Amino acid sequence: MINPSNDKQISSLSDEELDFFKQQGYLIKKQVLSAQTCNTLCDQLWQTAPEHLDRDDPQTWNPIPKAQWSSDPLLSLNDTKWQFRAAGTKAEQLAVMKHPQLVHWAEQMLGKGQVREPIENGKPMGSWGTAWPEGPVDPQMTEGVRGIYATLPQQTDTILEDHLHTDGHPFSLGVVCLLDDCPANSGAFKVWPGSHRRFYPLFPTQYDQARIPFYPHMPLHKGIVHPKEYLEEVAKVEEDTTPVDCCGEQGDIVFWHHRLGHMAGYNNTSMPSIRQALLFDYCHKDLDKLRLSAPHLDMWNDWSAELQQTEPAVSSATGQQQPLTDRQS
Numbered sequence: 001m002i003n004p005s006n007d008k009q010i011s012s013l014s015d016e017e018l019d020f021f022k023q024q025g026y027l028i029k030k031q032v033l034s035a036q037t038c039n040t041l042c043d044q045l046w047q048t049a050p051e052h053l054d055r056d057d058p059q060t061w062n063p064i065p066k067a068q069w070s071s072d073p074l075l076s077l078n079d080t081k082w083q084f085r086a087a088g089t090k091a092e093q094l095a096v097m098k099h100p101q102l103v104h105w106a107e108q109m110l111g112k113g114q115v116r117e118p119i120e121n122g123k124p125m126g127s128w129g130t131a132w133p134e135g136p137v138d139p140q141m142t143e144g145v146r147g148i149y150a151t152l153p154q155q156t157d158t159i160l161e162d163h164l165h166t167d168g169h170p171f172s173l174g175v176v177c178l179l180d181d182c183p184a185n186s187g188a189f190k191v192w193p194g195s196h197r198r199f200y201p202l203f204p205t206q207y208d209q210a211r212i213p214f215y216p217h218m219p220l221h222k223g224i225v226h227p228k229e230y231l232e233e234v235a236k237v238e239e240d241t242t243p244v245d246c247c248g249e250q251g252d253i254v255f256w257h258h259r260l261g262h263m264a265g266y267n268n269t270s271m272p273s274i275r276q277a278l279l280f281d282y283c284h285k286d287l288d289k290l291r292l293s294a295p296h297l298d299m300w301n302d303w304s305a306e307l308q309q310t311e312p313a314v315s316s317a318t319g320q321q322q323p324l325t326d327r328q329s
Protein backbone atom coordinates (compact mmCIF):
# COMPACT_ATOMS: atom_id res chain seq x y z
CA MET A 1 0.00 0.00 0.00
CA ILE A 2 1.33 3.39 -0.92
CA ASN A 3 1.64 5.81 1.95
CA PRO A 4 0.39 9.18 0.73
CA SER A 5 2.19 10.86 3.62
CA ASN A 6 5.42 10.23 1.71
CA ASP A 7 4.26 12.90 -0.67
CA LYS A 8 4.29 16.65 -0.14
CA GLN A 9 2.21 18.82 2.17
CA ILE A 10 -1.29 19.67 1.03
CA SER A 11 -1.59 22.94 -0.87
CA SER A 12 -4.52 24.71 -2.49
CA LEU A 13 -5.00 25.80 -6.08
CA SER A 14 -4.70 29.56 -6.32
CA ASP A 15 -7.44 31.75 -7.80
CA GLU A 16 -5.22 32.19 -10.83
CA GLU A 17 -4.87 28.44 -11.32
CA LEU A 18 -8.62 27.97 -10.98
CA ASP A 19 -9.18 30.74 -13.50
CA PHE A 20 -6.62 29.22 -15.87
CA PHE A 21 -8.55 25.93 -15.69
CA LYS A 22 -11.82 27.71 -16.41
CA GLN A 23 -10.42 29.60 -19.36
CA GLN A 24 -8.21 26.93 -20.92
CA GLY A 25 -9.88 23.70 -19.74
CA TYR A 26 -6.75 22.10 -18.32
CA LEU A 27 -4.22 22.67 -15.56
CA ILE A 28 -0.78 21.11 -15.18
CA LYS A 29 0.62 20.59 -11.68
CA LYS A 30 4.28 19.67 -11.49
CA GLN A 31 5.90 17.11 -9.20
CA VAL A 32 2.78 16.00 -7.38
CA LEU A 33 3.34 12.26 -7.02
CA SER A 34 6.44 10.82 -5.37
CA ALA A 35 8.95 8.73 -7.30
CA GLN A 36 8.06 5.80 -5.04
CA THR A 37 4.38 6.05 -5.98
CA CYS A 38 5.15 6.29 -9.70
CA ASN A 39 7.74 3.50 -9.69
CA THR A 40 5.39 1.13 -7.88
CA LEU A 41 2.78 1.64 -10.61
CA CYS A 42 5.32 1.32 -13.43
CA ASP A 43 6.46 -1.97 -11.88
CA GLN A 44 2.83 -3.13 -11.95
CA LEU A 45 2.53 -2.19 -15.60
CA TRP A 46 5.74 -3.99 -16.56
CA GLN A 47 4.46 -7.22 -15.07
CA THR A 48 2.08 -7.24 -18.06
CA ALA A 49 4.67 -6.31 -20.71
CA PRO A 50 4.32 -7.68 -24.24
CA GLU A 51 6.95 -10.37 -24.89
CA HIS A 52 9.13 -8.32 -27.22
CA LEU A 53 9.83 -5.58 -24.67
CA ASP A 54 12.89 -5.51 -22.42
CA ARG A 55 12.49 -2.72 -19.87
CA ASP A 56 16.26 -2.13 -19.77
CA ASP A 57 16.87 -2.23 -23.51
CA PRO A 58 15.47 0.76 -25.46
CA GLN A 59 16.36 -1.08 -28.70
CA THR A 60 13.35 -3.30 -28.01
CA TRP A 61 10.94 -0.40 -27.45
CA ASN A 62 9.12 -0.88 -30.72
CA PRO A 63 5.45 -1.25 -31.66
CA ILE A 64 3.80 -4.51 -30.61
CA PRO A 65 4.08 -7.23 -33.30
CA LYS A 66 0.68 -8.04 -34.76
CA ALA A 67 0.83 -11.62 -33.49
CA GLN A 68 0.78 -10.25 -29.93
CA TRP A 69 -2.10 -7.82 -30.37
CA SER A 70 -4.95 -8.44 -27.94
CA SER A 71 -8.43 -6.96 -27.75
CA ASP A 72 -8.85 -8.09 -24.13
CA PRO A 73 -10.25 -4.88 -22.58
CA LEU A 74 -8.39 -5.61 -19.32
CA LEU A 75 -5.03 -5.68 -21.10
CA SER A 76 -5.36 -4.17 -24.53
CA LEU A 77 -2.34 -4.48 -26.87
CA ASN A 78 -2.50 -2.79 -30.24
CA ASP A 79 0.42 -1.41 -32.27
CA THR A 80 1.91 1.35 -30.04
CA LYS A 81 -0.83 1.13 -27.38
CA TRP A 82 -0.38 -0.99 -24.25
CA GLN A 83 -3.31 -0.38 -21.91
CA PHE A 84 -3.41 -2.17 -18.57
CA ARG A 85 -6.78 -1.94 -16.85
CA ALA A 86 -7.09 -5.14 -14.80
CA ALA A 87 -5.67 -3.57 -11.59
CA GLY A 88 -7.70 -0.37 -11.85
CA THR A 89 -9.44 -0.89 -8.51
CA LYS A 90 -6.43 -2.29 -6.63
CA ALA A 91 -5.15 -0.33 -3.64
CA GLU A 92 -1.96 0.89 -5.34
CA GLN A 93 -3.81 2.60 -8.21
CA LEU A 94 -6.67 3.85 -6.05
CA ALA A 95 -4.12 5.39 -3.69
CA VAL A 96 -3.41 7.97 -6.40
CA MET A 97 -7.10 8.68 -7.01
CA LYS A 98 -7.59 8.96 -3.22
CA HIS A 99 -4.36 10.91 -2.69
CA PRO A 100 -5.28 13.69 -0.22
CA GLN A 101 -3.63 16.37 -2.37
CA LEU A 102 -5.45 15.38 -5.54
CA VAL A 103 -8.76 14.98 -3.73
CA HIS A 104 -8.31 18.42 -2.17
CA TRP A 105 -7.78 20.00 -5.59
CA ALA A 106 -10.70 18.07 -7.10
CA GLU A 107 -12.90 19.20 -4.20
CA GLN A 108 -11.82 22.80 -4.74
CA MET A 109 -13.22 22.47 -8.25
CA LEU A 110 -16.25 20.24 -7.69
CA GLY A 111 -17.11 21.09 -4.08
CA LYS A 112 -16.17 19.72 -0.67
CA GLY A 113 -17.59 16.22 -0.24
CA GLN A 114 -18.95 16.24 -3.82
CA VAL A 115 -16.46 13.83 -5.45
CA ARG A 116 -17.59 10.23 -5.98
CA GLU A 117 -15.36 7.72 -4.19
CA PRO A 118 -13.84 4.71 -5.95
CA ILE A 119 -14.45 1.16 -4.69
CA GLU A 120 -11.39 -0.84 -3.71
CA ASN A 121 -11.37 -4.28 -5.37
CA GLY A 122 -14.46 -3.27 -7.34
CA LYS A 123 -14.89 -3.84 -11.06
CA PRO A 124 -12.10 -2.27 -13.16
CA MET A 125 -12.65 -0.62 -16.53
CA GLY A 126 -12.86 -3.38 -19.15
CA SER A 127 -14.87 -5.75 -16.95
CA TRP A 128 -17.99 -4.85 -18.88
CA GLY A 129 -16.41 -5.16 -22.33
CA THR A 130 -16.61 -2.58 -25.08
CA ALA A 131 -19.29 0.05 -25.69
CA TRP A 132 -20.18 -1.76 -28.93
CA PRO A 133 -18.44 -4.58 -30.85
CA GLU A 134 -14.96 -3.42 -31.91
CA GLY A 135 -15.69 -0.11 -30.17
CA PRO A 136 -13.84 1.55 -27.32
CA VAL A 137 -14.10 0.44 -23.71
CA ASP A 138 -16.41 2.78 -21.81
CA PRO A 139 -14.35 4.65 -19.18
CA GLN A 140 -17.46 5.34 -17.09
CA MET A 141 -17.74 1.58 -16.49
CA THR A 142 -15.16 1.37 -13.75
CA GLU A 143 -15.28 1.52 -10.00
CA GLY A 144 -11.72 2.85 -9.96
CA VAL A 145 -9.28 4.39 -12.42
CA ARG A 146 -9.20 3.94 -16.20
CA GLY A 147 -5.85 2.17 -15.97
CA ILE A 148 -2.18 2.60 -16.81
CA TYR A 149 -1.72 3.50 -20.46
CA ALA A 150 1.62 3.16 -22.22
CA THR A 151 2.49 4.46 -25.68
CA LEU A 152 5.49 2.90 -27.39
CA PRO A 153 7.80 4.80 -29.75
CA GLN A 154 6.94 4.66 -33.41
CA GLN A 155 9.57 5.73 -35.91
CA THR A 156 7.93 6.88 -39.11
CA ASP A 157 8.64 9.31 -41.93
CA THR A 158 4.94 9.83 -42.44
CA ILE A 159 3.57 13.11 -41.09
CA LEU A 160 1.13 12.20 -38.35
CA GLU A 161 -1.71 14.69 -38.19
CA ASP A 162 -3.23 15.77 -34.90
CA HIS A 163 -6.98 15.27 -34.57
CA LEU A 164 -9.00 16.05 -31.47
CA HIS A 165 -11.97 14.30 -29.96
CA THR A 166 -14.06 14.77 -26.85
CA ASP A 167 -14.84 11.76 -24.68
CA GLY A 168 -18.26 10.20 -25.19
CA HIS A 169 -18.86 9.04 -21.63
CA PRO A 170 -20.10 11.18 -18.73
CA PHE A 171 -17.56 12.40 -16.15
CA SER A 172 -16.58 15.69 -14.55
CA LEU A 173 -12.83 16.12 -14.33
CA GLY A 174 -10.17 14.03 -16.08
CA VAL A 175 -6.72 13.42 -14.61
CA VAL A 176 -3.57 12.20 -16.38
CA CYS A 177 -0.59 11.35 -14.16
CA LEU A 178 2.86 10.92 -15.69
CA LEU A 179 4.45 7.87 -14.04
CA ASP A 180 7.74 8.37 -15.87
CA ASP A 181 9.42 11.26 -17.65
CA CYS A 182 7.71 12.08 -20.93
CA PRO A 183 9.65 14.45 -23.21
CA ALA A 184 7.95 16.53 -25.92
CA ASN A 185 6.41 14.55 -28.78
CA SER A 186 6.70 11.31 -26.83
CA GLY A 187 3.06 10.36 -26.47
CA ALA A 188 1.87 12.75 -23.77
CA PHE A 189 -1.76 13.85 -23.51
CA LYS A 190 -2.44 16.65 -25.99
CA VAL A 191 -5.13 19.30 -25.46
CA TRP A 192 -6.77 22.09 -27.45
CA PRO A 193 -6.90 25.02 -24.97
CA GLY A 194 -10.25 26.72 -24.51
CA SER A 195 -12.15 24.22 -26.66
CA HIS A 196 -14.24 23.03 -23.67
CA ARG A 197 -16.09 26.39 -23.68
CA ARG A 198 -16.87 26.02 -27.36
CA PHE A 199 -17.97 22.37 -27.26
CA TYR A 200 -19.97 22.41 -23.99
CA PRO A 201 -23.13 24.12 -25.38
CA LEU A 202 -23.29 22.01 -28.54
CA PHE A 203 -24.64 18.73 -27.16
CA PRO A 204 -28.26 18.02 -26.17
CA THR A 205 -27.13 16.97 -22.67
CA GLN A 206 -24.25 18.46 -20.74
CA TYR A 207 -22.18 15.33 -20.02
CA ASP A 208 -23.22 12.49 -22.37
CA GLN A 209 -22.88 12.01 -26.08
CA ALA A 210 -25.75 10.15 -27.76
CA ARG A 211 -25.04 6.56 -28.76
CA ILE A 212 -26.71 4.43 -31.42
CA PRO A 213 -28.01 1.19 -29.89
CA PHE A 214 -26.15 -1.78 -31.40
CA TYR A 215 -28.09 -4.66 -32.97
CA PRO A 216 -26.30 -7.71 -34.44
CA HIS A 217 -28.38 -7.64 -37.62
CA MET A 218 -27.16 -4.08 -38.35
CA PRO A 219 -23.44 -4.40 -37.57
CA LEU A 220 -22.38 -1.19 -39.32
CA HIS A 221 -24.92 0.97 -37.50
CA LYS A 222 -23.07 1.76 -34.29
CA GLY A 223 -21.12 4.45 -32.51
CA ILE A 224 -21.78 7.97 -31.30
CA VAL A 225 -24.07 10.51 -32.98
CA HIS A 226 -22.33 13.86 -33.13
CA PRO A 227 -24.41 17.00 -33.61
CA LYS A 228 -23.63 18.87 -36.84
CA GLU A 229 -22.76 22.01 -34.86
CA TYR A 230 -20.20 20.05 -32.87
CA LEU A 231 -18.52 18.58 -35.96
CA GLU A 232 -18.33 22.04 -37.53
CA GLU A 233 -16.77 23.44 -34.35
CA VAL A 234 -14.22 20.60 -34.22
CA ALA A 235 -13.04 21.62 -37.69
CA LYS A 236 -12.80 25.26 -36.61
CA VAL A 237 -10.90 24.47 -33.39
CA GLU A 238 -8.42 22.28 -35.27
CA GLU A 239 -7.93 25.19 -37.66
CA ASP A 240 -7.59 28.09 -35.21
CA THR A 241 -6.13 26.54 -32.02
CA THR A 242 -2.63 25.19 -31.48
CA PRO A 243 -2.70 22.07 -29.29
CA VAL A 244 -0.55 21.84 -26.16
CA ASP A 245 1.61 18.76 -25.60
CA CYS A 246 1.28 18.04 -21.85
CA CYS A 247 4.76 16.55 -21.69
CA GLY A 248 6.67 16.61 -18.42
CA GLU A 249 8.46 14.70 -15.73
CA GLN A 250 7.60 11.76 -13.53
CA GLY A 251 5.00 12.81 -10.96
CA ASP A 252 3.42 15.64 -12.99
CA ILE A 253 -0.34 15.62 -13.44
CA VAL A 254 -2.86 17.28 -15.75
CA PHE A 255 -6.45 18.10 -14.82
CA TRP A 256 -8.83 18.51 -17.77
CA HIS A 257 -12.47 19.46 -18.29
CA HIS A 258 -14.81 16.75 -19.60
CA ARG A 259 -15.63 18.64 -22.81
CA LEU A 260 -12.03 19.59 -23.66
CA GLY A 261 -10.79 18.56 -27.11
CA HIS A 262 -7.80 16.23 -26.75
CA MET A 263 -5.94 13.26 -28.19
CA ALA A 264 -3.33 10.71 -27.16
CA GLY A 265 -0.11 12.17 -28.54
CA TYR A 266 2.17 10.28 -30.93
CA ASN A 267 5.42 8.97 -29.55
CA ASN A 268 7.85 9.60 -32.38
CA THR A 269 10.96 11.32 -31.11
CA SER A 270 14.43 10.05 -31.88
CA MET A 271 15.27 9.56 -28.19
CA PRO A 272 13.28 6.46 -27.23
CA SER A 273 11.06 6.70 -24.18
CA ILE A 274 7.83 4.97 -23.24
CA ARG A 275 4.99 7.18 -22.15
CA GLN A 276 3.52 5.60 -19.01
CA ALA A 277 0.55 7.35 -17.44
CA LEU A 278 -2.22 6.62 -14.97
CA LEU A 279 -5.57 7.95 -16.18
CA PHE A 280 -8.70 8.43 -14.16
CA ASP A 281 -11.80 10.57 -13.89
CA TYR A 282 -13.27 12.38 -10.94
CA CYS A 283 -17.06 12.42 -11.11
CA HIS A 284 -19.45 14.60 -9.16
CA LYS A 285 -21.26 12.31 -6.73
CA ASP A 286 -24.59 13.45 -8.26
CA LEU A 287 -23.39 13.00 -11.84
CA ASP A 288 -26.22 10.62 -12.71
CA LYS A 289 -28.71 13.35 -11.80
CA LEU A 290 -26.73 16.24 -13.28
CA ARG A 291 -26.27 14.47 -16.60
CA LEU A 292 -30.01 14.58 -17.27
CA SER A 293 -29.80 18.34 -17.83
CA ALA A 294 -29.26 20.19 -21.05
CA PRO A 295 -26.18 22.45 -21.00
CA HIS A 296 -26.64 25.36 -18.59
CA LEU A 297 -26.18 28.96 -19.62
CA ASP A 298 -23.41 29.03 -17.02
CA MET A 299 -21.26 26.01 -17.86
CA TRP A 300 -19.85 26.02 -14.30
CA ASN A 301 -23.29 25.50 -12.76
CA ASP A 302 -22.38 22.05 -11.36
CA TRP A 303 -18.95 23.11 -10.05
CA SER A 304 -17.92 24.56 -6.68
CA ALA A 305 -18.79 28.07 -5.54
CA GLU A 306 -15.05 28.69 -5.25
CA LEU A 307 -14.51 27.88 -8.92
CA GLN A 308 -17.60 29.80 -10.01
CA GLN A 309 -16.51 32.92 -8.13
CA THR A 310 -12.93 32.95 -9.34
CA GLU A 311 -12.09 36.31 -10.89
CA PRO A 312 -10.43 36.27 -14.32
CA ALA A 313 -6.77 37.10 -13.73
CA VAL A 314 -3.81 35.01 -14.80
CA SER A 315 -0.47 36.54 -13.90
CA SER A 316 2.76 35.86 -15.69
CA ALA A 317 3.86 33.70 -12.73
CA THR A 318 0.95 31.30 -13.25
CA GLY A 319 1.28 31.51 -16.98
CA GLN A 320 4.89 30.35 -16.81
CA GLN A 321 3.78 27.13 -15.10
CA GLN A 322 1.60 26.26 -18.08
CA PRO A 323 2.86 25.59 -21.59
CA LEU A 324 0.04 27.60 -23.16
CA THR A 325 1.58 31.00 -22.62
CA ASP A 326 5.06 29.75 -23.56
CA ARG A 327 3.81 28.77 -26.97
CA GLN A 328 0.87 30.96 -27.74
CA SER A 329 1.46 34.35 -26.22
Ligand SMILES: [Fe+2]
Residues within 6 Å of the ligand: 165, 166, 167, 262, 263
Ligand atom coordinates in the same frame (compact mmCIF):
# COMPACT_ATOMS: atom_id res chain seq x y z
FE1 LIG B 1 -10.26 10.60 -25.13
